Structures are given as structure tokens and as C-alpha cells.
Amino acid sequence: MKKLFQILFLFGSTIGISSCVDEINLALEESNQAIVIDAWMGNTPEDTYVKVYRTSPYVSGSLNPAFLPVQVNAVFVEKTNGEEINFSLSESNDFRPSEPFEPQEGETYKLVVKTSEGEIFESAWETMPPKVEIEDIVTKALERQVMITTGQTQFFQVRTFADVQAQISDPGVGELGYMIETSGITELFTSSSNDNCACACYENDPNIFAGMNLTPNSSFRGNNFGLSVGEIPLSYLGRYLVSSKLKVLTKSSFEYLSQVDRQQRSSGSIFDPAPFRIKGNIKKRGDENQLVLGGFFLYQESAFEKLLYRTQIRSESLNLNHTLESIPVVEIRCDEFYTNATPVVPPSFKP
DSSP: OHHHHHHHHHHHHHHHHHHTOOOOOOOTTTTTOOEEEEEEESSOGGGOEEEEEEOOOOOTTOSSOOOEEOOEEEEEEEETTSOEEEEEEEETTEEEESSOOOOOTTOEEEEEEEETTSOEEEEOOEEOOOOOOEEEEEEEEEEEEEEEEETTEEEEEEEEEEEEEEEEEOOOSSOEEEEEEEEEEEEEEOBOSOTTOBOEEEEEESOSSSSOOEEESTTTTTSEEEEEEEEEESSSSSOEEEEEEEEEEEHHHHHHHHHHHHHHTOOOOTTSOOOOOOOOSEEETTBTTSOEEEEEEEEEEEEEEEEEOHHHHHHTOTTSOOOOOOOOBOSSBGGGTSTTOBSSOOGGGOO
């Protein structure tokens, strides 16, 4: 009898607990969707575009989520005089200028996107910044401790590097931001007993600066200054080709990208600030409180390329403890050892 009472009590408790649980319906396909307008307009056709799409629902483990398309009726940039610069669909979600476009410094522009559902999204008015040229690339040698791995042994060793800086002159016409992207090609040497050895290799270095390289002009407005674009090791004998692209940004564009960079650099520890939605300069007409991700960014870009000689940099800093890497031995081609490099000589390295 006692056992039967325990069974009935457990059965009743189970029913009671289950009756307290609310049914939750998750509308996964509609949750957390927001329109994204990623628009850049400047003096380089390849980087002038408007992309329009909606965010896709989060799926755990998905590395490449498929963003949802948006049916768009019109995309154009309006000038203050009413003139319109039309954009046409180039590929899925990607719009490009219908005719060649040349930005005018000091001209004011506004982006307008009209969807097939009758929605109108428009940006704030933004003023095209000036174009600033990179005047030179200079270097300064320095020492730094690095971790060296030999087999299963790890130890610290002092190595020398070259701090690479782009020299520019700020025009002093207001608050601006600078974003610079720098890549490189390093020359790598090997040795061989074969007389026909292709012993010099060239390896691409896609980014020599960790993260976005952003700097405001607040501390050097109207003056010359050096903007660090990264470091290159001086422990190799070969030359190094530096290629930099400098984008001059409006104040609002710089502030937006700075917040993006701050979130990307977050280490993810419990002491880091929680991620937050970054407010851009695009709103929906008639519903300004609706979330719109992305922004309308105006820029002017210049490029500069320079071949650096590591031997010369070392000779100008003999007070530092320069250590050279040993030259690897190969059979007939340098890419036997440097597997990501090529023996084909890039044009900039040719006499």
C-alpha cells in the first residue's frame, strides 16, 4: 500500500510540474533579421558599391551564413542640387554606378535605397573628404623579444624588426580619419649545389598590420606626420616590397569603423564590455527607430609602393643585435622549402 502511494505521488507530481511549463514557439526563420546596407563611394571603381541584404537567422556551427536577398527597385546617390547618381545591379545584392563617377572634394551626397515593398532607406548628408597622397615610406629599426621554437624546445630571443611608416601631410580642412591597408612581398633566399637552381622566392604578405589601421587627424591637423603601417622582420637577407592604400574618411565614417574595430579586438573575456549594436548613418523614412545595419561611407584613396632593402636598414642601425636566419638548402627550387612562395620574379623586383 505504501509503495502504491509513492507511485501515485510521483505520477501526480509529474503532471503538476509539466502543467507549469509554458509552451514556447521559436519563430527561427523570422528572428533577428535586420536590413544591412553596406555602401562605399569614392575615387576607386572597384571599391565603390552598395550592397543590400538581410541578416540570416543564427545557426550554430555555420561559418558562412547565407544572407537573405532584398528586392530593390532603385539605388542612387543624390547631390544637394538634386542631381542623382544611379546604381545598377551588378550581381546578387551588389549595386555599382551605372556610369563612371568622379568624386568632388567638398561636395555633399546622400544615399537612397528603395525596396519593392515600398520602403525607403536614406543616409544622412555626407561631405566628400579631400584626397591625401602618401609622400614616402620610411623605416626605423627596433629590437623585440620573440618566441623561437626548435623541435620541442621554446625559448625567447631578441630579434630586430623595421617599423614601417607612411609619411603624409594632413590638409587641415576639418576633422578627418585615415584608414590604411598595407600588404607586402618578401624576397626569400635558398642555396643549392645545382647550377640551374631557382633559389630566390617571393612570398605574399597580405596584411602587415593586425586589424584595421585607423587614425584620426585630431592631434596633427594641418601638419606632416608618420602613420605606422606595420613591422617587417630584419632577420632575412632579401628585399621587401611595401604596398599601401590610404583612405581618407569623413568623421562619421571613421567613428563607425573605430567602433567596429574595437569590437573585433575584444578578447572575449568576462571583463570585456558586451558587444553592442553600432549605429550607422542610414535610417528608414517614416520609421527612424527601425534597426538598419551598415552605413554610407565616403572616401578618397591614394596608393604608394616602395622596395625596402633590409641590408640598408641593418647598416643604418649597427647598434642593434641583428640576427640572421640560416639560408635553407634545396635541390633545385626555392619553393621546396618555402611552399607558399614562387620563384617567379614580381615586376617591382626586376632591374
